[in-house]
Amino acid sequence: MTGTSQMQVSDKVAITIDGMNKWYGSFHVLRDINLTVYEGERIVICGPSGSGKSTLIRCINALEEHQQGSITVDGTLLSSDLKNIDKIRSEVGMCFQHFNLFPHLTILENCTLAPIWVRKTPKKEAEERAMHFLEKVKIPDQANKFPGQLSGGQQQRVAIARSLCMMPRIMLFDEPTSALDPEMIKEVLDTMIELAEEGMTMLCVTHEMGFARQVANRVIFMDAGQIVEQNEPEAFFNNPQSERTQLFLSQILGH
Amino acid sequence: MTGTSQMQVSDKVAITIDGMNKWYGSFHVLRDINLTVYEGERIVICGPSGSGKSTLIRCINALEEHQQGSITVDGTLLSSDLKNIDKIRSEVGMCFQHFNLFPHLTILENCTLAPIWVRKTPKKEAEERAMHFLEKVKIPDQANKFPGQLSGGQQQRVAIARSLCMMPRIMLFDEPTSALDPEMIKEVLDTMIELAEEGMTMLCVTHEMGFARQVANRVIFMDAGQIVEQNEPEAFFNNPQSERTQLFLSQILGH
């Protein structure tokens, strides 16, 4: 299984993070992060709470500023130039822990909003594409409902569809399943696995180790703002190198 | 296990409910309830939503009035006489689904409030006792925090400690774990099991069947305001008599 997924990884670089440092005030959250993500790669990021996982992926689509080092997404250097930021954001889709759907818009409107206003897609085309992705996440029949009328799992799938409608080349997931009931987690993970199989570049913060084993090319373990260890899933889980990782895995798998 | 717990049951009657009926307006919520609880008994009440479980235990400590029949707690007949009500309430502790801690008081003050003002315990003594019970529920170090600063499971444990500080002879629990996350449920159930092992008389509305099997002397099944079936846990779960109970159990255990 790991074999098949690795085959889709190309040599083209999707994201390069180079010597990145970030501070919140005087608190050093991210320390000297170096990371290269190739197109089609699926990366799972894990680590204890507060270790900076969310901050890292939020830096990638400029929801947070970084203070040192550079981030290059798809050849575009992330700088304070708004043009670049806009460009990167439309290449990178993001999916939040709490979905953050727009409650005043229907599912369909949620999905077509950004294509229409950012990509200037004609409405009809945007809607067709939205329906396509809603079918992909298996909720085309909910298109005209409001987010408040859906279950958590359905909402998270809408959030994924919403990002996909922007046709991003890279998807970021920040603990997409941790706000869900166990039975809904499965729905969402299935959707993500399907995406993974299509070769989407994915960075995913999650503690679902089953998911990591099944789809990831690489697992990154962070602690105290640093990347402590990264490896292929098999090696990572069966044979963690650092002590910190071993401790963390023992806790997580012990549950 | 059932053996140990049954040994503590004495012949002394703690609560007698005799032909009790209650209406909300013209809605007949409790129908002809007859129940005798012996000291040291642990009773679990279950049944579908709206069947009157909460109403029943709220009648026992006079949070609701009943219109027909009699309730006697520890030899005191529950009537509209305020003296009796006060007496009963200080004998009976209650633990709510939503904790209902007092948010403006610290944990310690939550626990000492009633002993000081109702039981006229000197403050120092009340605090010592409160610390004792907080230790019992394993949160002595939170004593000076405010409820808003604790997790749900911790709050529920404080609520239990708060009732215990009044040294009640009988504890009523109304779905004490249903507002909690799975991992916190365990904390609270552990606390309750410990109490049970000390021989406290307990009436507990819950759907935690594991708990029922482990500690209950008797399981009562209610439906439509009526006690439909009651039995020892083993018999109740393995061999339910009434059809209604079978249906209910099949749903609950099927999960």
Next chain:
Amino acid sequence: AGTLDDVKARGKLNCGVTTGLVGFAAPNANGEWEGFDVAVCRAVAAATLGDSTAVEFVPTTGKTRFTALASGEIDMLARNTTWTFSRDVDLKFEFTGVNYYDGQGFMVPKDLGVSSAKELDGATVCIQTGTTTELNLADFFRSNNISYEPVPIETNAEAQQQYLAGACDVYTTDASGLAATRATFDDPAGHVLLPEIISKEPLGPLVRHGDNEWGDVVRWTLNALITAEELGVTSANLAEMSAGTNNPEINRLLGTEGTLGEMLGLSADWAKNAIAAGGNYGEVFAKNIGEDTPIGLARGLNAQWTEGGLLYSPPFR
């Protein structure tokens, strides 16, 4: 540009009046402004524009009147405003004459048994605020060394209600206003005006300092009304007289002789128009506040100098 040119260009005169004092300036049931002050506005409009209805009446309160004039919102203020030194000099306005010689008086219920203001020691006095009333009152009681308790009220209607309900013993404002107010009572005979008039209140129209042409227009329009009465020109015989008379002053006034209108920058028949608007001073007085009206004021000080009053217009020549 001067105010006169502005008014001509606009085709309307903006005239500041009070917000409502029956007899002097108040809208009637049809919403038309009428009254003694209003007539002055109309006369000026007739003189400058030839149309006595080309007036925009701007109601002003005691507080807003000076700003309205100073800021140019109104061209002239014809509101019961007392000509005082500080208003003329310090506030930089120009009073163009006096259209009503008033004085502050007192009204008391008859059954109070008071016959002189000097007996009012310790009385509660309702004051209609707005002009110099408070100051005169304070001066009067101070100089007579007696005490009183002031109750300042914004509008005449409310002051009157207070007075009638017995919340004050005395009501003080300009004597003309007192008479007007008493006229509306249920039982006017139950109230008396005390003999003391404690102040001089020359009320007259005013304009901004520094625009002498416009000041002249207003001043001489008022004088035209007064002179017309003196010379016996009335709205009834106006047409006849303007055909020419053998009194040269009348001829000069009505524009059949000389170039007075031109000097003012107005048409020759300016005074004729002003008089035609509401009659001469005497007619205006009689129609709005005279003895046949509910207000029932006698001419008194406001009679022509020939009749023993103070009205004395400089000659038209």
Next chain:
Amino acid sequence: MSDKTTNPIAFVAEGTIPPSPPPANETGVVKWLRENLFSSIPNGILTLVALTLIYMILQNTVPWLVNGVWTTNSLNECREVLDGKVGACFSVLTERWHQLLYGFKYPAEFYWRPNLALVLLLVAIAPVLFFDLPRKMLIFTALYPFIAFWLIWGGTIMAPILALLGFIVGGVVFQIYGRGSFAAGFFGGIAAALIIWWLGSLLIPEGASDNAMLPAVPSRDLGGFMLNLMLGVTCVSLSLPLGIALALGRQSDMPLIKWICVVFIEFVRGVPLITLLFVASVMLAYFFPPDATVDLFLRVVIMITMFSAAYIAEVIRGGLAALPKGQYEAADSLGLDYPQAMRLIILPQALKISIPGIVNVAVGLFKDTTLVSVISMFDLVGMIRGPILASTEWNGVYWELLGFAAALFFVVCYGISQYSQWLERRLATDHR
């Protein structure tokens, strides 16, 4: 285990006990009275006190109302008719009806104009107040200000059309250039509108309003309750956009803009409206160029608008704060820029939450429009305190007039506050 404990415990019901009616003392009038009026001795006393109070009020007002006289022409006539009886002279209302509603100067033959404007107002405001109505009606709402302006003030129809045209052109320019950059669109739109207005004002011939379809009525001639309504509606609708801008400004992370907004809001909220009205009536004139006389109505509108904008800004700020941060982030991560995020995501939600608060501000503001009577404008209260009470005929009828004013305001304000409560309930359940 042992028989002794197990046997009495085991129990299975044979059948269901049918529900029975509650005991008699649980129903009926007597129970209601006992529970609601006489549940305890203090409660009984309270009831009796309340009953006496009600009786006293009715005893004093009912004869006065019932004996009311409706058809005389002056207070004296009315007193004669009443002939010493207690009774109201409502005839002042019938006789001065038009003055109370429209002020004393609005031409009587044109009363239909404000009336029509009011009716249209109801139509225009309906889609704003009731979300279920078709959204198309909002087009009429957008047109309404121009129609109403023309109806009430009259004059040449070119003026409102020109104003509308300016807005339309500005909007179109904004649409075109706003796609690229918001700032370009925004300033371009404003510039385009200004150009249109300037060009248009050159084109409208001098004196066009003299022979217009609807003769012009100067704003000084507005009065009565109509003036209250107009001030209320105009100022609330003008202050809404200003309030939104202030609220956004106060939330902004640009310190200068934030401080300008904070100072403005706190300043305006700290000063009584009446002082601001003094500013409008005695001070503002000094701040305009000497030859531009801005009429009092406009000055008052400016002041009241500023006043209510500050309050509305605070309400909207509350609405903005209530939105989870995730909404902003989600909008960002989709690549929407600030104006888009505000317009499409944040404001629609924040405004919806704020509507009850805005309605409350609106009610308060509407009540406060009566203060203009203090600066010599003849609104309803101004008409009563000024021309009507000062007139020889009606000098002395306070109760009827004040009661009428109170009743009129009560009906309108109570209506609006009921609406806002309905809305709050509805918003609470909307979409779960």
Next chain:
Amino acid sequence: MLINDTRYRSLTFQAIAALLLALSIWYLGNNLIQNLRAAGLNISYDFLGNPAGYDINQRLVEYDNQDSHGRAALVGVLNTLLVAFLACVTATIFGVIAGVLRLSNNWLVSKLMAVYVEIFRNIPVLIWIIIIFTIMTAVLPGPRAFRGDNPDSTMLLDLFAFTNRGVYIPMPWFESGLFASTALNWVLVLAVLIGSLFVTRRIETWATAKQEATGVRPKTLLMVLGVWLVPFILLMLIMGLTWEVPALKGFNFQGGIKIGGPLIALWFALSIYTGAFIAENVRAGIQAISKGQTEAAAALGLRPGRIMNLVILPQALRVIIPPLISQYLNITKNSSLAIAVGYADITATLGGITLNQTGRAIECVLLLMLFYLTASLVISMVMNIYNASVKLKER
């Protein structure tokens, strides 16, 4: 472009805003200067030192018509503060009573309170002020009615006179004061009262300590009563307390303390109007405390009175007090409507007669705004301090 760079974007916008701000200030200021010069006026506060020339009937400090405009303004400020303070107190009382009664389980009373709240909230306060002033003058008798052998009205208990000019109540004074100066005597009384307060606090702490030690709270009511009454009565006896009873003399009642009609009307109107708003706040505050809190307390065996004191009120107050304070702010601002009833507050003196007499519109209005701004800033500062001090701790 600058506008597209996050670093400079905000700077650019702020620069534009600063420019616009400066431009408009310059424009307005320039107009002002031009207009003033054209009118030959200048901004000067010298007039504040000139004699005011008018009298004020309601004053807390010495004032007569030869005092300056500045002092007249001070009288106005104190009058504003006086009526605002009185109205805040009574509005709170009305509001709390109405709010609590509105939650009463007595149907009639709760409906009556709902009617009160709705009627007063939905009618402009200006109309209320005028109505109440009119009612007062029309319903209460004038002093004239007290005259004659068989007067229409009589004084209540021969001590209090209710007239449409105001209410006259007896004034206490000391026959054999311990000091020569009346003021010092009153200071002595105040000192005794403060002493009683202090002792009461001591008794309460003692009672709490006793309760903490033994569990039983000693009954302190009698002791407290004694502490308040005994020294006070003694002092009064020593100093020879007598009452100056108002009596009809000349035109008016003389002697005693007079509370003027305009003050009463304004005070009452503001209290009853704002009371309706406070009632709503109180109701909302109490209802905001969930039923669960009462039930939990009851289940612990606490009696209803204790539940109110120990559990409900401390929580409800946090909800009630912030809106309450903004109602106080509203009272202060609404007191400027005093001009409608002839009460000499700051708006009526400085913003009314002084403005009227001197024509110094800009100066007067600026001073007026300055005063109200200061007042409201002080009040909101108090509110912020309170909010910060009672904020519930959460994680």
